[in-house]
Amino acid sequence: MNQERILEDAEAAGIADIAGKVFEGTRLSREDGVRLYGADLHAVGALANWMREDRHGDLTYFNVNQHVNYTNVCNKLCRFCAFQRLPGQEGAYVMKPEEVAEKIREQRDEPVTEVHMVAGIYPKLPYEYYLDIIRAVKAERPSIHVKAFTMIELMQIARRAKKPLAEVLPELVEAGLGSCPGGGAEVFADRVRDEGYDKKNTGQEWLDTARAVHEAGLRSNCTMLHGHIETPEERVDHLDRLRLLQDETGGFQTYIPLSFHPANTEWSHLPGPDALAELREMAVGRLMLDNIDHIKAYWIMLSIPVAQMALSFGADDVDGTVVEEKIYHEAGATTPQRVKRAELVQWIRDAGRVPVERDTLYNVVWSADEELAAVGSAAPVMGAAGGRG
Ligand code: V47
Numbered sequence: 001m002n003q004e005r006i007l008e009d010a011e012a013a014g015i016a017d018i019a020g021k022v023f024e025g026t027r028l029s030r031e032d033g034v035r036l037y038g039a040d041l042h043a044v045g046a047l048a049n050w051m052r053e054d055r056h057g058d059l060t061y062f063n064v065n066q067h068v069n070y071t072n073v074c075n076k077l078c079r080f081c082a083f084q085r086l087p088g089q090e091g092a093y094v095m096k097p098e099e100v101a102e103k104i105r106e107q108r109d110e111p112v113t114e115v116h117m118v119a120g121i122y123p124k125l126p127y128e129y130y131l132d133i134i135r136a137v138k139a140e141r142p143s144i145h146v147k148a149f150t151m152i153e154l155m156q157i158a159r160r161a162k163k164p165l166a167e168v169l170p171e172l173v174e175a176g177l178g179s180c181p182g183g184g185a186e187v188f189a190d191r192v193r194d195e196g197y198d199k200k201n202t203g204q205e206w207l208d209t210a211r212a213v214h215e216a217g218l219r220s221n222c223t224m225l226h227g228h229i230e231t232p233e234e235r236v237d238h239l240d241r242l243r244l245l246q247d248e249t250g251g252f253q254t255y256i257p258l259s260f261h262p263a264n265t266e267w268s269h270l271p272g273p274d275a276l277a278e279l280r281e282m283a284v285g286r287l288m289l290d291n292i293d294h295i296k297a298y299w300i301m302l303s304i305p306v307a308q309m310a311l312s313f314g315a316d317d318v319d320g321t322v323v324e325e326k327i328y329h330e331a332g333a334t335t336p337q338r339v340k341r342a343e344l345v346q347w348i349r350d351a352g353r354v355p356v357e358r359d360t361l362y363n364v365v366w367s368a369d370e371e372l373a374a375v376g377s378a379a380p381v382m383g384a385a386g387g388r389g
Contacts, residue, residue, distance in 0.1 A: 001046055001049070001050070003023060003050070005046075006019060006043075006046045006047060006050055007019050007020075007023075009040070009042065009043040009046055010043050010046075010047060012040070012043065013039045013040035013043035013044070014035075014039060015035060015036070015039045015043060015044070015047075018032050018035065018036065018047070018287075019047055022047050022050065022051055022287060023050075025290075027290055028287055028288055028290070030236050030237070030240055033232075033235075033236035033239060033240070033284065033287075033288050034232050034233055034236050036280075036283070036284045036287060036288075037232035037235070037236075037280065037284065038232070041276055041279065041280055041283075044280060044283045044284070044287070045279060045280075045283045045312065045313040045314070047283070047287060048282070048283035048284075048286040048287050048313055048314030049283075049312050049313060049314060051286055051287060051290075051314065052286055052295070052314050052315070052316050055293065055316070056316040057354070058352070058353045058354040059316065059353070059354050059356050059367075059369060060311055060316055060317065060318065060348045060351070060353040060354060060355055060356065061294065061316060061317040061318070061356050061357075061358045061362065062317070062318050062319065062320055062344045062345075062348065062355060062356070062357060062358070063113060063114055063319070063320040063321075063357060063358050063359060063360065063365075064110065064111050064112050064113055064114070064320055064321050064341050064357065064365075065112060065113065065114040065115065065116055065147075065319070065320035065321060065322065065323075065360075066103070066104070066107050066110075066112050066114070066115050066116070066321070066322070066323045066324075067115075067116045067117075067118075067322055067323060067324060067325055067326075068095075068100055068103050068104075068115055068116070068117045068137075068324075069083070069117075069118060069119050069326045069327065070094070070095045070100055070117060070119045070133055071093060071094040071095065071119045071120050071122050071125070072084060072085045072091070072092060072093060072119070072120050072326070073085055073086070073087050073092050073093075073094060073120050073122040074119075074120025074121050074122065075120075075121055075122070075123060075199070076120070076121055076152070076197065076199045076200045077197075077199055078186075078196065078197040078199075078200060079195075079196045079197065079265060079266035079267050080186070080196055080197070080225065080228060080260055080265050080266075080267050081265060081327075081331075082261075082263065082264035082265045082327075082330040082331035082332070083120070083326055083327045083330045083331070084120050085120075087122070087124070094122060094125070095133075097129070097132040097133050097135070097136035098136065100117075100133045100136050100137060101136040101137065101139065101140040103324075104136075104137050104140040104141050104144065105140055107323060108141070110321070110323075110341075111341065112141070112144060112321075113143070113144065113145060113359045113360070113365060114144065114145045114146075114147055114320065114359065114360045115137055115144050115145070115146055115147070115148070116147050116148070116181055116320075117133070117134075117137070117146065117147070117148035117149070118148065118149065118150050118153065118181055118183055118184075118327075119153065121152060121153065121156050123156070123160075125160065126160060127157060127160040127161040127162075127168075130149070130153075130157050130160075130172070131171065131172065131175045134146050134148065134172065134175040134176045134177055135175050135176060137176065138175070138176035145178040145179070145359060145360040145361070146176050146177050146178050147178060147179045147180065147181050147360050148177055148180065148181070149172075149177070149180055149181075150180070150181055150182075150183040150184035151180075151184055151185070151201065151205070151206045151209035151210055151213075152184045152200060152201050152206070152209075153184075154168075154169075154180070154209055154212075154213070155201055155205065155209055157172070165209065165212045166212060166215070166216065169212065169213065169216035169218065170216065173216070173217075173218070177218070178218075178360060178361075179218050179219045179220060179253075179360055179361065180210075180213050180218060180219075180220035180221070181220070181221055182220060182221030182222040182223040182252075182254065182255070182256055183223055183258075184200070184201075184206065184223075185203075185206050185222055185223050185224060185225070185238070185242075186200070186224070186225045187203075187224060187225060187226070187230045187234055187235065187238050188202075188203025188204075188206065188207070188234075188237065188238045188241055189203065189230065189234040189237055189238065190202065190203070191234070192228075192229060192230050192234055195229060196228065196229065196267070203238070203241065207241060207242075207245050210222070210245060210249075210251070210252075211245060211248065211249060213251065214249035214250070214251025214252075215249070218251070219251055219252075219253050219361060220251060220252060220253070221252060221253055221254045221255070221256060221296075222242050222252045222254075222255050222256070222292070223255070223256045223257070223258050224238050224239065224242075224255075224257055224258065224281075224285075225258045225260055226257055226258070226259065226260065226273060226277075226281050227259050227260040227270075227272050227273030227277060227278075227281075228260045228262075228267055228270050228272075229267075229270070235281075235284070236288070239284070239285065239288040239289060240288070242255065242289065242292070243288065243289055243290070243291060243292075246289070246291045246292055247291060250291075252292050253292075253293065253294060253361070253362060254292065254293075254294040254295070254296045254317060255285050255289050255292045255294070255295050255296070256295075256296040256298050256319075257278070257281040257282055257285050257295075258298065258301060259272065259273045259277075259278050259281075259301050259302065260272045260273065261301070261328050261331035261332050261333055262331065262332065263331050263332025264330060264331055264332060265331055275302075275306045275309075278302055278306055278310070279306070279309060279310060279313045280313075282295060282297060282310045282313045282314045282315050283313045283314045285314065286313075286314025286315070287314070293362075294316055294317045294362070295314050295315045295316060295317065296315060296317040296318065296319055297310035297311065297315035297317070297318050297319075298318075298319045299318050299319060299335065299339075300319070300322055300325050300328055300333065300335050300337075301328050301333060301335070302335075303334075303335055304335070304339075304347055307347075308347060308348075308350065308351040309351075311348070311351045311352075311353050312351070312352075318344065318348065320344075321338055321339055321340065321341060321344065322337060322338050322339070323337065323338040324337050324338070325337045325338075341357070345357075345368075349368075354367075354368050354369050355367075355368050356368070356369065
């Protein structure tokens, strides 16, 4: 859609001033962000789509990855979580390093480039365990990129190591850690944390840990868990705090809005977001996070049809092939646990976009776009001001 048409729709929706800012590359304020939650969805989506196409054209990134959740034992008792078990509770498990390696071995005939490894917080696990599971993965498949440990896991690992995180991170890297995922950020606002996950790190601790990760030279992702008890103002606060940290470090590669799935959680009485709320969250993320290059529509959580639509509401990435997802499926997700690479490629094409297989750091592995295939990289450079443009 051209700028004039988008502007007409924005005018009708009362957000022409916001559209003007987006077109000229001016940062949106917190107030603008709150207004985007109340404005006509199609006008907001068209604006986010303009920004997506301005940056990435039709290119849509995916990777061939595998998830491993090494334990579901957790002491944080988050009310939104259906995955956690107490030690000894039925269904509780902790994988030995050999079992983690076995999971990797099972996929040896697939062109997997990344393992996404996250889990609960089980205080009994020693520091060596975390090093050993990374080493086990790398020994089994040396070429694989290990994207592991959310910020709260890193805080726990440092606690067990009895060393500051700045000393622990190089040791994890030495073992084979390549980058960190974006989970566990939830909603930073203290009010929401106090009601929903008061045993977990604060929002500020999550941000401080992410800063340390970036200072250690690692890239990471960021998320927001939306669609439960948070207000639009609290969502905008969360996005603004991510944006400010990104101004400082440039270390975030991708933002992923995560839709709350209520089944089997203490918040099962809440409805969770519908598809329209999911599309709006994608669009607001794209528009507010002007310094984060990629916005991911995590198909496992959204369903494939909603993820396809999200590609016209600001998203330019769909995550990967996944294989055996537990966190959402325990919470009632009805999506498959894996798709084949060829299926991902096809449904990106069906959405009218150009599929690009990337590695974790956005180097191009394969592209349907010949020019990009020749350049071989869509990776932003880490440093101040992130990857604008
Ligand atoms: O940290 C937990 C969330 C996260 C529920 O970095 C729930 O590339 C909805 O972070 N309903 C894990 N959400 C998933 C995650 C992720 C996924 C894909 C890619 C990346 C990346 C990161 O899921 C948790 C928590 O925030 N979560 N329970 C639930 N019932």
